[in-house]
Amino acid sequence: MDYVAPTTLEEAYRALEAEDARCLAGGQSLVAMMNLGLASPARLVGLRRIEPLRGVARRPDGGLRIGAMTTHAELAALEAGAAGPALLAQAARVVAYPAVRAWGTIGGSIAHADPAADYPVALLAAGASIEIGSARGVRQLAARDFFRGFFETALAPGEIVTAVHVPPGPAGARAAYEKLSLVAGDFAIVSVAAIAGPAAQVAVGGCGPTPILSALADLGDDALLEAGRSIAAASDPPSDHRASAAYRRRVLPELLRRAVRGAHPRP
Numbered sequence: 679m680d681y682v683a684p685t686t687l688e689e690a691y692r693a694l695e696a697e698d699a700r701c702l703a704g705g706q707s708l709v710a711m712m713n714l715g716l717a718s719p720a721r722l723v724g725l726r727r728i729e730p731l732r733g734v735a736r737r738p739d740g741g742l743r744i745g746a747m748t749t750h751a752e753l754a755a756l757e758a759g760a761a762g763p764a765l766l767a768q769a770a771r772v773v774a775y776p777a778v779r780a781w782g783t784i785g786g787s788i789a790h791a792d793p794a795a796d797y798p799v800a801l802l803a804a805g806a807s808i809e810i811g812s813a814r815g816v817r818q819l820a821a822r823d824f825f826r827g828f829f830e831t832a833l834a835p836g837e838i839v840t841a842v843h844v845p846p847g848p849a850g851a852r853a854a855y856e857k858l859s860l861v862a863g864d865f866a867i868v869s870v871a872a873i874a875g876p877a878a879q880v881a882v883g884g885c886g887p888t889p890i891l892s893a894l895a896d897l898g899d900d901a902l903l904e905a906g907r908s909i910a911a912a913s914d915p916p917s918d919h920r921a922s923a924a925y926r927r928r929v930l931p932e933l934l935r936r937a938v939r940g941a942h943p944r945p
């Protein structure tokens with residue numbers, strides 16, 4: 679296997695033209711897959727030395743531009759003001775445990791698109807968009823259009839996630855992220871991200887190949903539980919070693935209620 683470590687995006691795009699070439703970010707998913715024999719790229723294109731992929735920039739409106747190589751630990755430590763950035767920081771704090779958070783990156787996580795991962799859920803609820811670069815130029819895609827299926831994204835061959843853009847969210851809105859897992863540090867059984875002001879935008883993870891996005895107008899407890907039951911009935915959760923589909927459907931309504939209550943304590 680060939681390993682290259684470009685210092686510019688242009689070099690990285692050229693390096694990705696080789697057959698079976700793959701980006702390497704924090705290695706927390708890809709190296710594990712290689713160890714298990716589930717991936718065997720002919721070339722790894724290391725992204726760590728590419729400066730434009732690093733750093734978090736605050737936008738004048740309170741939103742963020744997050745470089746793809748920003749680690750979970752860096753996002754977890756973020757002093758978030760507005761609801762959108764606050765939601766991302768909350769999600770980052772419950773990704774895995776410190777060793778994984780020190781290496782894993784937001785770009786790697788969303789390119790991997792694990793249906794139980796934390797960022798996709800937070801990014802949909804926040805109305806974020808994904809910046810994607812390639813030798814052909816740069817394009818930006820809404821997060822809801824980026825995640826296409828089970829470990830499947832809208833990335834085309836040769837494309838690199840370069841950044842994530844997170845808007846501030848509505849004025850006065852607040853954010854909360856609820857994650858149910860078997861033990862702290864594990865992937866979610868079900869998770870719910872919420873941004874709430876007078877109304878709420880929620881996304882549910884772990885209940886289908888991609889997060890489920892929903893807008894809620896009535897934030898009373900009964901209405902939230904009812905909305906959760908409707909989402910659960912329409913969802914397609916997996917049954918796996920963590921939980922059955924029936925269990926996921928059962929816990930979803932209460933998790934949704936807690937997430938919205940966490941963001942918006944009094945309706």
Ligand SMILES: Cc1cc2nc3c(=O)[nH]c(=O)nc-3n(C[C@H](O)[C@H](O)[C@H](O)COP(=O)(O)OP(=O)(O)OC[C@H]3O[C@@H](n4cnc5c(N)ncnc54)[C@H](O)[C@@H]3O)c2cc1C
Nearest residue numbers: 703704705706707708774782783785786787789795796839
């Ligand atoms: C023990 C353990 C527990 C975990 N628990 C959780 C959890 O609770 N919640 C959670 O969300 N995640 C969890 N993870 C996954 C973790 O968040 C990984 O860091 C993440 O999935 C991959 O990020 P990475 O930077 O390590 O990417 P890598 O492993 O380097 O790459 C992953 C994939 O993305 C591609 N890629 C990487 N960067 C880019 C880019 N910029 N553009 C295009 N393609 C790219 C690679 O080619 C590869 O296919 C866990 C991982 C481990 C090992």
